Amino acid sequence: MKVAYWPGCVSRGFTPELHGSMAKVAPLLDIDLVPLDRACCSGAGVIAEHSQELADTLNARTFALAQKEIANGADLMMNICSTCQGAQSECQQRLDASADYRAHVNETLAPEGLAYEAGIANKNFLWVLVEEIGLDKLTSLVRRPLTDLRVGPFYGCYIVRPTDRLDISHEQPRDTYLGLVIEALGGTVVDYAGSHKCCGFPIITMNKAASLTQAGRHMGDAKDAEADCVVTPCPLCHLNLDLQQPLAERQVGRTLDMPVLHLPQLVGLALGLSPKELGLQRHVVKPTAVIDWTTSVVGSVGGVAGGKVAAASGASGGSGGGW
Amino acid sequence: MAEFTLRLRRYDPESGDAPYWDEHKVDLEPHRSVLEGILQAKAETDGSIGIRCSCRAAICGSCGVKINGKAGLACHTHLDAALRSSKDGVIEVEPMGNMPVIKDLIVDMDAVHWKKIQRVTPWLLAKEPVPEREYIVPRESMVDVTQTMACIQCGACVSDCLSMEVDPLFIGPAALAKAYRFAGDPRDAQHHERLEDLAEDPHGMYDCTHCFKCIEACPKGVAPMNQIMRLRRKAGHDGINDRNNGNRHERAFVTLVKQGGLLHEAELLPRSLGGDSWFGKFAPPAGLELLDSLPVITRAVLRGKVKPMVALKPHKLAKPDLKQVQRIFDHVDNEEQPYELNLYFGTDEDNAEIPPEPAAETVAPGSEGSSL
Numbered sequence: 001m002k003v004a005y006w007p008g009c010v011s012r013g014f015t016p017e018l019h020g021s022m023a024k025v026a027p028l029l030d031i032d033l034v035p036l037d038r039a040c041c042s043g044a045g046v047i048a049e050h051s052q053e054l055a056d057t058l059n060a061r062t063f064a065l066a067q068k069e070i071a072n073g074a075d076l077m078m079n080i081c082s083t084c085q086g087a088q089s090e091c092q093q094r095l096d097a098s099a100d101y102r103a104h105v106n107e108t109l110a111p112e113g114l115a116y117e118a119g120i121a122n123k124n125f126l127w128v129l130v131e132e133i134g135l136d137k138l139t140s141l142v143r144r145p146l147t148d149l150r151v152g153p154f155y156g157c158y159i160v161r162p163t164d165r166l167d168i169s170h171e172q173p174r175d176t177y178l179g180l181v182i183e184a185l186g187g188t189v190v191d192y193a194g195s196h197k198c199c200g201f202p203i204i205t206m207n208k209a210a211s212l213t214q215a216g217r218h219m220g221d222a223k224d225a226e227a228d229c230v231v232t233p234c235p236l237c238h239l240n241l242d243l244q245q246p247l248a249e250r251q252v253g254r255t256l257d258m259p260v261l262h263l264p265q266l267v268g269l270a271l272g273l274s275p276k277e278l279g280l281q282r283h284v285v286k287p288t289a290v291i292d293w294t295t296s297v298v299g300s301v302g303g304v305a306g307g308k309v310a311a312a313s314g315a316s317g318g319s320g321g322g323w
Numbered sequence: 324m325a326e327f328t329l330r331l332r333r334y335d336p337e338s339g340d341a342p343y344w345d346e347h348k349v350d351l352e353p354h355r356s357v358l359e360g361i362l363q364a365k366a367e368t369d370g371s372i373g374i375r376c377s378c379r380a381a382i383c384g385s386c387g388v389k390i391n392g393k394a395g396l397a398c399h400t401h402l403d404a405a406l407r408s409s410k411d412g413v414i415e416v417e418p419m420g421n422m423p424v425i426k427d428l429i430v431d432m433d434a435v436h437w438k439k440i441q442r443v444t445p446w447l448l449a450k451e452p453v454p455e456r457e458y459i460v461p462r463e464s465m466v467d468v469t470q471t472m473a474c475i476q477c478g479a480c481v482s483d484c485l486s487m488e489v490d491p492l493f494i495g496p497a498a499l500a501k502a503y504r505f506a507g508d509p510r511d512a513q514h515h516e517r518l519e520d521l522a523e524d525p526h527g528m529y530d531c532t533h534c535f536k537c538i539e540a541c542p543k544g545v546a547p548m549n550q551i552m553r554l555r556r557k558a559g560h561d562g563i564n565d566r567n568n569g570n571r572h573e574r575a576f577v578t579l580v581k582q583g584g585l586l587h588e589a590e591l592l593p594r595s596l597g598g599d600s601w602f603g604k605f606a607p608p609a610g611l612e613l614l615d616s617l618p619v620i621t622r623a624v625l626r627g628k629v630k631p632m633v634a635l636k637p638h639k640l641a642k643p644d645l646k647q648v649q650r651i652f653d654h655v656d657n658e659e660q661p662y663e664l665n666l667y668f669g670t671d672e673d674n675a676e677i678p679p680e681p682a683a684e685t686v687a688p689g690s691e692g693s694s695l
Contacts, residue, residue, distance in 0.1 A: 009585040009586040009588070009638070010586070010588060012585070012638055013585075013586070013587070013588050013589075013638060014588050014589075014628070014629055015628075016630075017628075037640075037641075038640065038641070038644045040580065040584040040585065040640060040644070040648045041580045041584065041585050041586045043580070044576075044586075045533050045552075046572070046573055046576040046577070047576065047577055047580065048552065049552050049555050049556060049559075049573050050556065050559060050573050050574075050576075050577045051556070051655060051656070051661055052556075052661070052663050052664070053655050053658070053661045053662045053663065054577075054651070054652065054655040054656070054661075056664075057651050057654075057655055058648065058651060061647070061648070061651065086535075093666065094664045094666060096670075097664070097666055097670035097671060097672075098664060098670065098671050099671055100671075101662060101664045104662055105662075108651060108654050108655065109651075111650070112647050157532070157533065157534040157535055157536075158533075158535075161534070161535035161536065161538065161539045162535050162538045162539050163539060170407050170408075197485050197488075197534070198485045198486070198532045198534035198536075200489075200532060201532075202532045202533050203486070203529070203530060203531075203532050204592075205568045205572045205591075205592060205595040205596060206529040206530065206567045206568055206569050206572065207490065207525065207526075207529070207530050207567070209490075210486060210489045210490040210493075210530065211532075213489040213490075214485070214488075214489050214532075217489065239588075243619060243623055243628065244619060246618050246619050246622060247615075247616065247618070247619055281626070281627065282626055282627050282628045283626065283628065284619070284622050284623055284626055284628055286626075
């Protein structure tokens with residue numbers, strides 16, 4: 001499939017390993033990425049805080065650029081950032097709701113010959129995995145099943161709430177997709193209190209103690225539930241959970257050492273890519289448990305058959321050498 | 324009729340025992356409410372179950388509880404819907420969060436919710452002189468505060484607020500929504516003072532993390548988080564430069580995106596703290612923060628997470644695109660009245676007039692026969 005690809009800002013700035021791992025994983029999933037390199041920041045809710053119309057107009061421009069790619073054969077628009085998904089869905093909800101408003105915004109876009117037409121499909125990579133590629137197909141592509149790897153999902157607020165805006169329902173349980181993907185990749189889903197909570201990042205400059213307490217508490221909960229790592233589709237969550245983890249540890253007064261993976265990295269590991277190719281060495285928290293797992297018996301066999309045999313014989317991860 | 328199992332969180336402080344769960348089977352039609360289920364269990368199996376309720380019609384706001392982990396009104400949740408959202412086929416009901424439990428499902432609303440409501444001066448501080456008869460206000464300005472007036476004080480948003488979970492002093496969603504009701508009322512004389520008060524409070528309007536939990540919890544569509552964002556927007560327009568870096572953060576973000584089209588994260592933090600200009604990072608508060616974050620910065624650089632060049636040199640859009648983006652910024656900022664669409668008042672679809680039934684005469688003669 002071909003997608004109009006919006007990577008966002010942070011995936012090319014402070015979490016370059018996210019954009020990098022997506023580029024590595026896409027061909028293995030047969031996704032053709034057409035980058036929207038003319039589009040601008042989604043505003044992450046902060047531009048809307050300043051002016052709702054400004055945020056809506058900037059994102060309408062992004063949608064209009066994506067619709068040009070869709071007219072040229074792309075199936076839909078795809079992002080790799082929960083926050084972009086949420087901020088863009090919020091703008092789209094308003095733009096789609098009123099023809100009058102849409103006309104007003106399109107008038108601002110008109111000088112460059114751009115116009116947004118209601119109803120663009122804009123999906124996070126997580127939604128693309130489950131809804132477009134399909135879990136069965138995903139499982140069939142796994143070369144190194146995540147056997148015995150205990151993974152805690154961490155969604156990020158913007159991709160699970162509000163449910164009506166994000167079309168989350170009993171029929172389309174998008175707030176459970178991370179668990180489904182972890183299972184499809186052969187891993188074990190860890191249930192813990194913080195999976196759908198806020199990482200605290202948006203208030204890091206306003207109330208640092210509260211922000212770091214949130215990050216520290218959720219990672220602590222994941223650790224208490226014996227997770228080897230957590231996985232998130234949101235690079236902003238990654239900043240607070242990984243980059244700031246040393247400060248979060250100081251705030252909550254306990255050692256956490258909880259590796260935080262980006263979603264494409266976890267998928268990449270299962271599809272047989274090496275931790276290095278996926279940029280795992282660039283995280284602030286060394287993903288030792290994950291690396292050990294890839295070098296353990298289960299991980300190093302490689303092929304599906306080998307992995308399954310090893311898993312059946314009860315070999316457990318987490319016992320490999322240092323990295 | 325169908326059988327449903329309710330798992331209730333029980334707690335009696337006078338017993339000296341810890342809280343515990345107990346299960347009750349009730350027999351009711353699936354469209355009946357969780358409250359009716361609880362009342363049936365109370366009437367038929369255990370009269371000691373504590374729950375507060377009154378109207379049973381989602382208007383008094385008494386029966387706020389957590390159902391399967393999410394706050395809402397027990398009388399406003401159907402049993403079949405609750406069953407669908409349960410993890411194990413049992414409907415789990417517990418007292419609301421962020422407030423102390425008095426008994427079973429009854430929480431102390433006075434200790435948290437009402438105290439916070441009082442905190443925001445929830446009455447009109449009228450403009451002088453008070454007119455002899457009523458104040459005349461434009462229709463639109465009252466429509467603007469209607470959404471916050473829909474609040475029934477059930478406390479569901481307070482229960483689920485993730486910021487309050489880690490900072491109990493946070494004024495919280497219900498009280499801040501109430502604050503907008505007066506900060507947005509044209510008859511009120513102290514808009515600026517109200518906004519300044521809530522912006523300068525270290526646990527005020529800038530303590531909200533945009534987690535949408537309150538929007539999701541509210542049974543009345545008040546969307547407290549949206550009201551908090553409107554408070555922030557108003558505070559920004561009023562030029563309130565708060566000590567919590569709230570408004571500076573917003574301005575720095577907007578300026579950086581305008582300058583580069585993409586966000587330059589390395590500049591955002593120092594500017595949020597030090598001031599919205601290139602020199603911001605040299606201001607003392609930015610320096611202190613830098614010092615505090617040194618362990619993180621060192622580790623990030625050592626691990627190769629942040630390349631010094633990326634941190635210093637911002638990623639930017641190509642020039643023609645940046646020009647387009649900047650033109651949009653200027654265009655919207657220069658509008659006399661920004662277009663602020665509020666979906667609380669419905670979409671095109673909701674507001675469309677019902678099309679008249681096609682008249683019988685318009686059917687072409689013969690077409691009826693051919694379709695048969």
